[in-house]
Amino acid sequence: MADEPLVLGIETSCDETGVGIVRGTTLLADAVASSVNDHARFGGVVPEIASRAHLEAMVPTIQRALDTAGIKAGDLDGIAVTAGPGLAGALLVGVSAAKAYAWALDKPLYGVNHLASHICVDQLEHGRLPSPTMALLVSGGHSSLLLSEDITTDVRPLGATIDDAAGEAFDKVARVLGLGFPGGPVVDRTARDGDPKAIAFPRGLSGRNDPAYDFSFSGLKTAVARWVEAKRRAGEEVPIADVAASFQEAVTDVLTRKAVKACKDNGVDHLMIGGGVAANSRLREMAQQRCDRAGIRLRVPRPGLCTDNGAMVAALGAEMVWRDRAPSAFDLSADSSLPVTDVHVPAAGHGDVHGQAYDALAGGNG
Amino acid sequence: MLLLAFDTATPAVTAAVHDGTAVLAETHQVDARRHGELLLPAIDGVLRTAGVDKRRLTGIAVGVGPGPYTGLRVGLVTAAALGHALGLPVHGVCTLDAIAFQARAEGLAGQPFTVATDARRKEVYWASYDAEGRRTEGPGVDRPAELTPHPRSVGAGALLYPDAFPGADGPAHVSAGALAGFAAAELAAGRELLPNVPLYLRRPDAQVPAAYKTVLGGKAVLPA
Numbered sequence: 001m002a003d004e005p006l007v008l009g010i011e012t013s014c015d016e017t018g019v020g021i022v023r024g025t026t027l028l029a030d031a032v033a034s035s036v037n038d039h040a041r042f043g044g045v046v047p048e049i050a051s052r053a054h055l056e057a058m059v060p061t062i063q064r065a066l067d068t069a070g071i072k073a074g075d076l077d078g079i080a081v082t083a084g085p086g087l088a089g090a091l092l093v094g095v096s097a098a099k100a101y102a103w104a105l106d107k108p109l110y111g112v113n114h115l116a117s118h119i120c121v122d123q124l125e126h127g128r129l130p131s132p133t134m135a136l137l138v139s140g141g142h143s144s145l146l147l148s149e150d151i152t153t154d155v156r157p158l159g160a161t162i163d164d165a166a167g168e169a170f171d172k173v174a175r176v177l178g179l180g181f182p183g184g185p186v187v188d189r190t191a192r193d194g195d196p197k198a199i200a201f202p203r204g205l206s207g208r209n210d211p212a213y214d215f216s217f218s219g220l221k222t223a224v225a226r227w228v229e230a231k232r233r234a235g236e237e238v239p240i241a242d243v244a245a246s247f248q249e250a251v252t253d254v255l256t257r258k259a260v261k262a263c264k265d266n267g268v269d270h271l272m273i274g275g276g277v278a279a280n281s282r283l284r285e286m287a288q289q290r291c292d293r294a295g296i297r298l299r300v301p302r303p304g305l306c307t308d309n310g311a312m313v314a315a316l317g318a319e320m321v322w323r324d325r326a327p328s329a330f331d332l333s334a335d336s337s338l339p340v341t342d343v344h345v346p347a348a349g350h351g352d353v354h355g356q357a358y359d360a361l362a363g364g365n366g
Numbered sequence: 367m368l369l370l371a372f373d374t375a376t377p378a379v380t381a382a383v384h385d386g387t388a389v390l391a392e393t394h395q396v397d398a399r400r401h402g403e404l405l406l407p408a409i410d411g412v413l414r415t416a417g418v419d420k421r422r423l424t425g426i427a428v429g430v431g432p433g434p435y436t437g438l439r440v441g442l443v444t445a446a447a448l449g450h451a452l453g454l455p456v457h458g459v460c461t462l463d464a465i466a467f468q469a470r471a472e473g474l475a476g477q478p479f480t481v482a483t484d485a486r487r488k489e490v491y492w493a494s495y496d497a498e499g500r501r502t503e504g505p506g507v508d509r510p511a512e513l514t515p516h517p518r519s520v521g522a523g524a525l526l527y528p529d530a531f532p533g534a535d536g537p538a539h540v541s542a543g544a545l546a547g548f549a550a551a552e553l554a555a556g557r558e559l560l561p562n563v564p565l566y567l568r569r570p571d572a573q574v575p576a577a578y579k580t581v582l583g584g585k586a587v588l589p590a
């Protein structure tokens with residue numbers, strides 16, 4: 001296989017059509033078409049709107065990525081695509097497109113895991129991942145602590161959220177405060193003018209007998225809503241910046257404390273943070289302080305690579321080619337609940353996930 | 367002319383190769399939940415059977431619906447990507463027109479008829495055709511009881527609601543061979559086909575979520 005494989009990655013697990021092109025660990029193009037504005041008035045991602053947008057954006061976004069990278073599709077060494085987890089109907093658009101490109105161009109196809117891609121994207125910023133790597137993935141869809149020995153074969157979940165993802169809590173708190181959607185960036189901005197110690201919001205699952213690496217943000221979200229409502233009922237003004245800052249402090253406190261503990265307990269000296277919430281300025285700051293204190297090397301990709309994008313899929317695809325992993329077959333399924341341990345979906349031996357995209361849409365118009 | 371044709375707008379996953387005169391190979395699998403898994407292997411298989419190298423193709427014909435969206439998009443995005451990667455024009459065909467073409471080939475010629483497929487939610491996708499096979503009404507999506515179909519009708523939607531479609535008969539689903547035949551005839555006659563854009567016919571299901579629910583009970587006090 002090529003020393004520096006040239007791989008195109010397609011990501012359609014949520015509301016962004018991402019197409020990235022990577023040569024080895026070098027980023028050549030990262031094209032994104034977002035339907036976020038179409039969802040804003042609904043206060044969340046509407047699956048059917050996302051799927052329609054992916055179909056429209058697919059070919060133009062691929063072409064834009066090829067133009068940016070200055071390559072021809074025929075130069076590629078492989079096509080990678082997010083096979084799951086994610087929105088079933090949205091994933092299916094990307095997987096179908098990837099198969100068509102791979103088949104038409106006679107290139108190997110790699111159906112890869114979205115979460116492993118979030119980790120692997122850091123290779124584009126800080127070079128090859130050390131082995132082992134501890135990863136904290138936080139976004140609107142996931143909040144997990146993962147330990148990886150080899151990002152192409154071995155990702156082990158240590159803990160995850162038992163209810164809401166961290167990003168979901170940001171969205172809901174933003175809504176309670178009337179700040180709009182998506183909540184992450186706007187809460188971050190609002191919190192800069194607030195006092196993070198103003199209100200002592202609860203730290204979920206932080207008791208001595210609680211699971212060490214699992215998260216819970218549902219109670220925190222409810223506590224914030226309750227606190228704000230009580231203020232409004234009393235006819236008092238809600239100190240929005242203080243609420244945002246105190247909420248954000250509670251989230252980042254739990255995330256970073258558990259991530260550092262996971263590193264120490266497992267003798268891992270590298271922590272990678274990825275996912276959309278990794279763009280949060282307070283999370284980056286607090287993680288840096290706590291890692292410095294614990295002697296842990298922190299790796300956080302730049303914010304643009306933390307959110308969902310095609311470059312992360314291309315990065316993992318390139319690693320698959322580089323390490324000579326088996327490609328996927330053309331009957332590859334989009335699997336909305338692909339387990340994180342399935343880093344990629346090779347041609348043989350994968351489970352029966354047929355009809356997943358349709359089951360998830362039961363009752364819908366799909 | 368060497369057309370690759372496929373359709374995913376009905377429960378059938380079907381692909382065919384057509385040389386402008388006849389169908390060289392065709393495949394047809396009915397599995398309403400596996401369009402994504404079945405389509406590309408079907409395309410690969412049909413080209414192998416026909417002994418046609420994909421680089422010799424001159425165009426792609428794809429059914430653009432109407433049909434259930436999740437499956438429909440598999441066909442359309444595949445057509446768009448293949449057209450892009452192979453440098454081929456993509457011709458859209460209304461799936462109901464392809465079924466009509468097939469029904470006439472199977473003996474319905476010389477009389478007007480209605481095509482209906484299953485749109486779920488107790489509705490059908492439908493269109494009506496005159497004795498020459500020209501579409502006169504539709505495509506639309508409606509409850510069967512609200513329609514006044516021709517005395518003869520075809521398609522799974524007609525077969526599913528015999529009360530509304532008393533003259534229902536086959537074919538139930540679309541076949542890519544018929545779709546290719548329709549496209550080849552239209553192209554040969556110098557007529558434009560449709561763009562590769564889905565005929566959704568319904569707006570996306572997108573309920574605006576209700577105002578956030580109060581956790582203290584009672585009426586929520588909404589921020590300004």
Ligand SMILES: [Zn+2]
Nearest residue numbers: 139141275308
């Ligand atoms: Zn993600």
